[in-house]
Amino acid sequence: xxxxxxxxxxxxxxxxxxxxxxxxxxxxxxxxxxxxxxxxxxxxxxxxxxxxxxxxxxxxxxxxxxxxxxxxxxxxxxxxxxxxxxxxxxxxxxxxxxxxxxxxxxxxxxxxxxxxxxxxxxxxxxxxxxxxxxxxxxxxxxxxxxxxxxxxxxxxxxxxxxxxxxxxxxxxxxxxxxxxxxxxxxxxxxxxxxxxxxxxxxxxxxxxxxxxxxxxxxxxxxxxxxxxxxxxxxxxxxxxxxxxxx
Numbered sequence: 377x378x379x380x381x382x383x384x385x386x387x388x389x390x391x392x393x394x395x396x397x398x399x400x401x402x403x404x405x406x407x408x409x410x411x412x413x414x415x416x417x418x419x420x421x422x423x424x425x426x427x428x429x430x431x432x433x434x435x436x437x438x439x440x441x442x443x444x445x446x447x448x449x450x451x452x453x454x455x456x457x458x459x460x461x462x463x464x465x466x467x468x469x470x471x472x473x474x475x476x477x478x479x480x481x482x483x484x485x486x487x488x489x490x491x492x493x494x495x496x497x498x499x500x501x502x503x504x505x506x507x508x509x510x511x512x513x514x515x516x517x518x519x520x521x522x523x524x525x526x527x528x529x530x531x532x533x534x535x536x537x538x539x540x541x542x543x544x545x546x547x548x549x550x551x552x553x554x555x556x557x558x559x560x561x562x563x564x565x566x567x568x569x570x571x572x573x574x575x576x577x578x579x580x581x582x583x584x585x586x587x588x589x590x591x592x593x594x595x596x597x598x599x600x601x602x603x604x605x606x607x608x609x610x611x612x613x614x615x616x617x618x619x620x621x622x
Contacts, residue, residue, distance in 0.1 A: 406441035476512035492532035
Protein backbone atom coordinates (compact mmCIF):
# COMPACT_ATOMS: atom_id res chain seq x y z
CA UNK A 377 0.00 0.00 0.00
CA UNK A 378 2.86 2.35 0.86
CA UNK A 379 4.59 1.55 -2.44
CA UNK A 380 1.35 2.11 -4.35
CA UNK A 381 0.89 5.55 -2.74
CA UNK A 382 4.49 6.47 -3.63
CA UNK A 383 3.91 5.50 -7.26
CA UNK A 384 0.68 7.47 -7.43
CA UNK A 385 2.40 10.52 -5.96
CA UNK A 386 5.10 10.14 -8.61
CA UNK A 387 2.45 10.15 -11.33
CA UNK A 388 0.81 13.29 -9.92
CA UNK A 389 4.12 15.14 -9.70
CA UNK A 390 5.13 13.98 -13.20
CA UNK A 391 1.80 15.15 -14.63
CA UNK A 392 2.19 18.48 -12.87
CA UNK A 393 5.69 18.88 -14.30
CA UNK A 394 4.45 18.24 -17.83
CA UNK A 395 1.75 20.89 -17.38
CA UNK A 396 3.87 23.44 -15.48
CA UNK A 397 4.34 25.76 -18.47
CA UNK A 398 0.63 25.80 -19.19
CA UNK A 399 -0.24 26.46 -15.54
CA UNK A 400 2.18 29.40 -15.42
CA UNK A 401 0.61 30.82 -18.58
CA UNK A 402 -2.92 30.44 -17.21
CA UNK A 403 -1.95 32.30 -14.02
CA UNK A 404 -0.09 35.03 -15.91
CA UNK A 405 -3.14 36.06 -17.96
CA UNK A 406 -5.40 37.11 -15.05
CA UNK A 407 -2.43 38.63 -13.23
CA UNK A 408 -1.79 40.90 -16.22
CA UNK A 409 -5.43 41.99 -16.28
CA UNK A 410 -5.38 42.66 -12.53
CA UNK A 411 -2.19 44.71 -12.81
CA UNK A 412 -3.65 46.89 -15.56
CA UNK A 413 -6.90 47.33 -13.63
CA UNK A 414 -5.07 48.41 -10.48
CA UNK A 415 -2.90 50.81 -12.50
CA UNK A 416 -6.06 52.37 -13.92
CA UNK A 417 -7.59 52.73 -10.45
CA UNK A 418 -4.38 54.34 -9.21
CA UNK A 419 -4.42 56.81 -12.11
CA UNK A 420 -8.01 57.80 -11.29
CA UNK A 421 -7.10 58.33 -7.65
CA UNK A 422 -4.00 60.39 -8.53
CA UNK A 423 -6.09 62.61 -10.81
CA UNK A 424 -8.85 62.76 -8.19
CA UNK A 425 -11.31 62.19 -11.04
CA UNK A 426 -13.00 58.90 -10.33
CA UNK A 427 -15.03 57.91 -13.39
CA UNK A 428 -18.17 56.48 -11.78
CA UNK A 429 -19.46 54.97 -15.03
CA UNK A 430 -16.26 53.02 -15.57
CA UNK A 431 -15.77 51.85 -11.99
CA UNK A 432 -18.37 48.99 -12.01
CA UNK A 433 -16.91 47.60 -15.24
CA UNK A 434 -13.40 47.73 -13.80
CA UNK A 435 -14.43 46.08 -10.53
CA UNK A 436 -16.26 43.32 -12.42
CA UNK A 437 -13.10 42.71 -14.43
CA UNK A 438 -11.04 42.45 -11.26
CA UNK A 439 -13.48 40.08 -9.55
CA UNK A 440 -13.80 37.92 -12.67
CA UNK A 441 -10.05 37.43 -12.90
CA UNK A 442 -9.68 36.79 -9.17
CA UNK A 443 -12.33 34.07 -9.60
CA UNK A 444 -10.37 32.67 -12.55
CA UNK A 445 -7.21 32.45 -10.45
CA UNK A 446 -9.17 30.82 -7.65
CA UNK A 447 -10.33 28.17 -10.13
CA UNK A 448 -6.76 27.54 -11.28
CA UNK A 449 -5.56 27.09 -7.70
CA UNK A 450 -8.48 24.75 -6.95
CA UNK A 451 -7.69 22.70 -10.05
CA UNK A 452 -4.05 22.50 -9.07
CA UNK A 453 -4.97 21.41 -5.54
CA UNK A 454 -7.27 18.71 -6.92
CA UNK A 455 -4.49 17.35 -9.10
CA UNK A 456 -2.01 17.15 -6.22
CA UNK A 457 -4.26 15.68 -3.53
CA UNK A 458 -4.39 11.93 -3.00
CA UNK A 459 -7.98 12.05 -1.74
CA UNK A 460 -8.33 8.40 -0.72
CA UNK A 461 -9.68 9.35 2.72
CA UNK A 462 -12.09 11.98 1.41
CA UNK A 463 -15.80 11.28 1.87
CA UNK A 464 -17.94 10.89 -1.22
CA UNK A 465 -19.60 14.24 -1.95
CA UNK A 466 -22.20 15.39 -4.45
CA UNK A 467 -20.17 17.49 -6.90
CA UNK A 468 -21.36 19.14 -10.13
CA UNK A 469 -20.07 17.23 -13.15
CA UNK A 470 -19.11 20.56 -14.72
CA UNK A 471 -16.77 21.35 -11.84
CA UNK A 472 -14.99 18.01 -12.15
CA UNK A 473 -14.40 18.64 -15.85
CA UNK A 474 -13.39 22.27 -15.29
CA UNK A 475 -10.75 21.25 -12.75
CA UNK A 476 -9.25 18.78 -15.24
CA UNK A 477 -9.40 21.02 -18.31
CA UNK A 478 -8.17 24.24 -16.67
CA UNK A 479 -4.69 22.81 -16.28
CA UNK A 480 -4.62 21.14 -19.72
CA UNK A 481 -6.09 23.65 -22.14
CA UNK A 482 -3.01 25.86 -22.63
CA UNK A 483 -0.90 22.91 -23.77
CA UNK A 484 -3.62 22.03 -26.28
CA UNK A 485 -3.61 25.61 -27.59
CA UNK A 486 0.19 25.75 -27.72
CA UNK A 487 0.41 22.51 -29.71
CA UNK A 488 -2.51 23.56 -31.95
CA UNK A 489 -4.69 20.62 -30.94
CA UNK A 490 -8.43 21.26 -31.13
CA UNK A 491 -10.16 20.50 -27.83
CA UNK A 492 -13.86 19.80 -28.32
CA UNK A 493 -16.29 19.77 -25.41
CA UNK A 494 -19.91 18.70 -25.66
CA UNK A 495 -22.71 20.21 -23.60
CA UNK A 496 -22.28 19.26 -19.96
CA UNK A 497 -25.43 18.07 -18.16
CA UNK A 498 -26.42 20.03 -15.07
CA UNK A 499 -26.14 17.11 -12.64
CA UNK A 500 -24.13 16.15 -9.59
CA UNK A 501 -22.08 13.02 -9.05
CA UNK A 502 -21.27 11.41 -5.70
CA UNK A 503 -17.51 11.05 -5.82
CA UNK A 504 -14.10 12.05 -4.58
CA UNK A 505 -13.81 14.88 -7.07
CA UNK A 506 -10.03 15.31 -6.83
CA UNK A 507 -9.54 11.70 -7.91
CA UNK A 508 -11.88 11.96 -10.89
CA UNK A 509 -10.23 15.23 -12.00
CA UNK A 510 -6.92 13.36 -11.94
CA UNK A 511 -8.39 10.57 -14.06
CA UNK A 512 -9.72 13.00 -16.68
CA UNK A 513 -6.47 15.02 -16.68
CA UNK A 514 -4.55 11.77 -17.32
CA UNK A 515 -6.82 10.83 -20.22
CA UNK A 516 -6.61 14.33 -21.73
CA UNK A 517 -2.82 14.43 -21.49
CA UNK A 518 -2.53 10.95 -22.99
CA UNK A 519 -4.80 11.95 -25.88
CA UNK A 520 -2.82 15.14 -26.47
CA UNK A 521 0.45 13.22 -26.65
CA UNK A 522 -1.10 10.60 -28.94
CA UNK A 523 -2.26 13.07 -31.62
CA UNK A 524 0.55 15.59 -31.43
CA UNK A 525 2.37 14.17 -34.46
CA UNK A 526 -0.75 13.56 -36.56
CA UNK A 527 -1.95 15.73 -39.44
CA UNK A 528 -5.46 15.86 -37.98
CA UNK A 529 -5.21 16.82 -34.30
CA UNK A 530 -8.29 16.92 -32.10
CA UNK A 531 -9.53 15.58 -28.78
CA UNK A 532 -13.19 15.54 -27.78
CA UNK A 533 -14.81 15.17 -24.37
CA UNK A 534 -18.44 14.03 -24.26
CA UNK A 535 -20.67 13.40 -21.26
CA UNK A 536 -23.64 11.03 -21.35
CA UNK A 537 -26.22 10.22 -18.68
CA UNK A 538 -28.86 7.54 -18.28
CA UNK A 539 -29.82 4.60 -16.06
CA UNK A 540 -28.48 6.44 -12.98
CA UNK A 541 -25.01 6.58 -14.51
CA UNK A 542 -22.73 9.16 -16.09
CA UNK A 543 -20.20 8.35 -18.80
CA UNK A 544 -17.21 10.55 -19.67
CA UNK A 545 -15.90 9.77 -23.17
CA UNK A 546 -12.45 11.05 -24.15
CA UNK A 547 -11.84 10.50 -27.87
CA UNK A 548 -8.88 11.55 -30.01
CA UNK A 549 -8.19 11.66 -33.73
CA UNK A 550 -5.88 8.64 -33.61
CA UNK A 551 -7.03 5.20 -34.67
CA UNK A 552 -7.96 2.40 -32.27
CA UNK A 553 -4.78 0.76 -30.88
CA UNK A 554 -3.67 -2.55 -32.30
CA UNK A 555 -4.79 -5.70 -30.42
CA UNK A 556 -1.28 -6.24 -29.02
CA UNK A 557 -1.41 -2.80 -27.39
CA UNK A 558 -5.04 -3.06 -26.25
CA UNK A 559 -4.28 -6.04 -24.03
CA UNK A 560 -1.45 -4.20 -22.26
CA UNK A 561 -2.79 -0.66 -22.18
CA UNK A 562 -3.90 -0.72 -18.51
CA UNK A 563 -0.87 -2.65 -17.27
CA UNK A 564 1.42 -0.74 -14.87
CA UNK A 565 4.62 0.61 -16.48
CA UNK A 566 3.40 -0.07 -20.03
CA UNK A 567 3.66 3.00 -22.24
CA UNK A 568 3.96 3.85 -25.93
CA UNK A 569 5.23 7.36 -25.17
CA UNK A 570 8.75 8.55 -25.82
CA UNK A 571 11.17 8.96 -22.92
CA UNK A 572 10.31 11.87 -20.66
CA UNK A 573 6.62 11.96 -21.64
CA UNK A 574 5.31 9.41 -19.15
CA UNK A 575 6.15 6.44 -16.94
CA UNK A 576 3.31 4.10 -17.85
CA UNK A 577 1.30 4.40 -14.64
CA UNK A 578 -1.39 6.94 -15.53
CA UNK A 579 -3.92 4.53 -17.05
CA UNK A 580 -3.49 1.77 -14.46
CA UNK A 581 -3.94 4.27 -11.63
CA UNK A 582 -6.91 5.89 -13.38
CA UNK A 583 -8.55 2.47 -13.71
CA UNK A 584 -8.08 1.76 -10.01
CA UNK A 585 -9.48 5.18 -8.99
CA UNK A 586 -12.56 4.70 -11.17
CA UNK A 587 -13.12 1.19 -9.80
CA UNK A 588 -12.92 2.58 -6.26
CA UNK A 589 -16.03 4.58 -7.26
CA UNK A 590 -17.82 1.35 -8.32
CA UNK A 591 -17.27 2.36 -11.94
CA UNK A 592 -15.23 1.19 -14.88
CA UNK A 593 -12.57 2.71 -17.13
CA UNK A 594 -12.24 0.96 -20.49
CA UNK A 595 -10.94 1.38 -24.01
CA UNK A 596 -13.84 1.44 -26.46
CA UNK A 597 -12.61 -1.15 -28.96
CA UNK A 598 -15.63 -0.65 -31.24
CA UNK A 599 -14.85 3.00 -31.98
CA UNK A 600 -12.77 3.84 -35.08
CA UNK A 601 -10.77 6.39 -33.09
CA UNK A 602 -9.00 5.97 -29.77
CA UNK A 603 -11.73 6.39 -27.18
CA UNK A 604 -11.68 5.84 -23.43
CA UNK A 605 -14.88 5.57 -21.41
CA UNK A 606 -15.22 6.34 -17.71
CA UNK A 607 -18.59 5.04 -16.50
CA UNK A 608 -19.72 5.89 -12.97
CA UNK A 609 -22.86 5.52 -10.87
CA UNK A 610 -24.44 8.89 -10.05
CA UNK A 611 -24.77 7.80 -6.43
CA UNK A 612 -22.61 5.51 -4.36
CA UNK A 613 -24.01 2.49 -2.56
CA UNK A 614 -25.83 3.09 0.72
CA UNK A 615 -23.51 3.36 3.67
CA UNK A 616 -20.95 5.64 1.99
CA UNK A 617 -20.84 9.08 3.65
CA UNK A 618 -21.98 11.81 1.29
CA UNK A 619 -22.02 15.57 1.65
CA UNK A 620 -22.63 18.33 -0.86
CA UNK A 621 -20.40 20.81 -2.58
CA UNK A 622 -21.60 23.94 -4.33
